[in-house]
Amino acid sequence: MKIAYLDCPSGIAGDMTLAAMIDAGVPLELLQQGIASLGLPGVRLAVEEVKRHGFRALHLTVEHEPEHAHRHLHHIDAMIDAGDLTAAQKELAKRIFLKVGEAEAKVHGSTLQKVHFHEVGAVDSIADIVGAAIGWDYLGVDRIVCSPVPTGTGYIEIAHGRCSVPAPATAEILKGIPLAASDVPFELTTPTGAAIVATIVDQFGPLPAMQIDRIGYGAGTRELKSQANIIRLILGETADPLDSDQVWVVETNLDDISGEVIGHASNLLLEKGALDVYSTSIQMKKNRPGVQLTVLCDAADLAKMERILFRETGTLGVRRFPVSRHKLVRREHAVETAFGAVAGKLAWIEGGPASFSPEYEACRVLAAKHDKPLREIYDAAQAAFDPNSL
Known part of the structure; x- marks a missing residue:
């Protein structure tokens, strides 16, 4: 690499x-x-x-x-x-x-x-x-x-x-x-x-x-x-051949708040720099159904993510621990389509050809501009990618 x-x-x-x-x-x-x-x-x-x-x-x-x-x-x-x-x-x-x-x-x-x-x-x-x-x-x-x-x-x-x-x-x-x-x-x-x-x-x-x-x-x-x-x-x-780094997982179990609050907290965490946020259905003590809210973030954002969880969900405690990640080698790439340039990312698996993934936001903007279905922009971007041009 x-x-x-x-x-x-x-x-x-x-x-x-x-x-x-x-x-x-x-x-x-x-x-x-x-x-x-x-x-x-x-x-x-x-x-x-x-x-x-x-x-x-x-x-x-x-x-x-x-x-x-x-x-x-x-x-x-x-x-x-x-x-x-x-x-x-x-x-x-x-x-x-x-x-x-x-x-x-x-x-x-x-x-x-x-x-x-x-x-x-x-x-x-x-x-x-x-x-x-x-x-x-x-x-x-x-x-x-x-x-x-x-x-x-x-x-x-x-x-x-x-x-x-x-x-x-x-x-x-x-x-x-x-x-x-x-x-x-x-x-x-x-x-x-x-x-x-x-x-x-x-x-x-x-x-x-x-x-x-x-x-x-x-x-x-x-x-x-x-x-x-x-x-x-x-x-x-x-x-x-793989990119690697270390990030933090912050998670908490919730059984006494609405789905609207969880959705709002998730959006806020992403806006403030979380790498990923997701929820998982769990069974808590006394057979109460609940939700585990999990946040992936960089070490520099750890305290900020915890503050948002405490303030928005009212939870009494969170768990946090470092994890290592392996990621495919990636880099920025753009292709030209009939609708305009589409930004995206190239990714490689060791020994294999590059794959191209168009960025959602780039496709969304072109879809709105040309009044076309989002899927049509995605398909045009994929068709325009030529691995032999790399």
């Missing part, structure tokens, strides 16, 4: 990510061609080898003509759709921008349709995000792991004035992602970098067991006094 590890001791930004990809073997010409197809005049990627605190790395600069455009999400989506990119590249780039758009709308009390992209709508950020989508597609890794992310400290000037680090949109994007402590008095993680990791990373934690193949180093622009301002992209292989 191909695996990538993002080591971010000095945070992450879009240009650092792109530089690390190039250093790890993604052709600069491939990125340049894809970005040039977006219709942005005079855009050029310039790469140079630099040293940061004694360590070599590549530094990337997006050269372009001056502009003062403030774009909306639909402008950027249209630009990506018109570009000479694969369906998977377009889908990933739009998901990264959607992550930024949702955060900007939240912090400014606006909507996705109305929110302006300021810094992230600039040419260099568009090039960084689209370039990252092209690069990850080229690398074709099955799993991406990332270290905890430091944000830095202090203050920065943005389009809305002076604000503390992390910037509001960056903090919103990083919700649910493990952060690393850092007293570096600068912005280490940008909204673009945060959106990339929040969209592509499968797991956060230490370097996984792997056989290293290639390492790419991407440099930030600023020279830090205390440490090297670089990101390290480690590419390699793991012998384990």
Whole structure:
């Protein structure tokens, strides 16, 4: 299984990510061609080898003509759709921008349709995000792991004035992602970098067991006094054909509440980050019929899940225990149909071909848009998948 590890001791930004990809073997010409197809005049990627605190790395600069455009999400989506990119590249780039758009709308009390992209709508950020989508597609890794992310400290000037680090949109994007402590008095993680990791990373934690193949180093622009301002992209292989992790099971037995309350609690648990929620009919003491409500969650969400169970169900106690999971190797994939692009996931069984599963939400949106049965969109997506194209 191909695996990538993002080591971010000095945070992450879009240009650092792109530089690390190039250093790890993604052709600069491939990125340049894809970005040039977006219709942005005079855009050029310039790469140079630099040293940061004694360590070599590549530094990337997006050269372009001056502009003062403030774009909306639909402008950027249209630009990506018109570009000479694969369906998977377009889908990933739009998901990264959607992550930024949702955060900007939240912090400014606006909507996705109305929110302006300021810094992230600039040419260099568009090039960084689209370039990252092209690069990850080229690398074709099955799993991406990332270290905890430091944000830095202090203050920065943005389009809305002076604000503390992390910037509001960056903090919103990083919700649910493990952060690393850092007293570096600068912005280490940008909204673009945060959106990339929040969209592509499968797991956060230490370097996984792997056989290293290639390492790419991407440099930030600023020279830090205390440490090297670089990101390290480690590419390699793991012998384990199955993805594995550890999660927690939280469960409680209920025999004195209505089905409506159980349904409401289940929906709330899922909204707040539960990996799965399900109920099982059980027979309790004195032959009373009851329900066992079971929650699967990450360790970071354990206390939150318990609070919801206690508050919503009135239970007097819960059981909790860690479990290990084995999962098929999976990665994001998109196919083109007559109704539009459909996002989904590829999965592999050892020694067998990849299977494609369309995402429900992607199919639902197209079904509503074209007034077609959901099943017809699913069937079109399955028919469009060609395992020989992988």
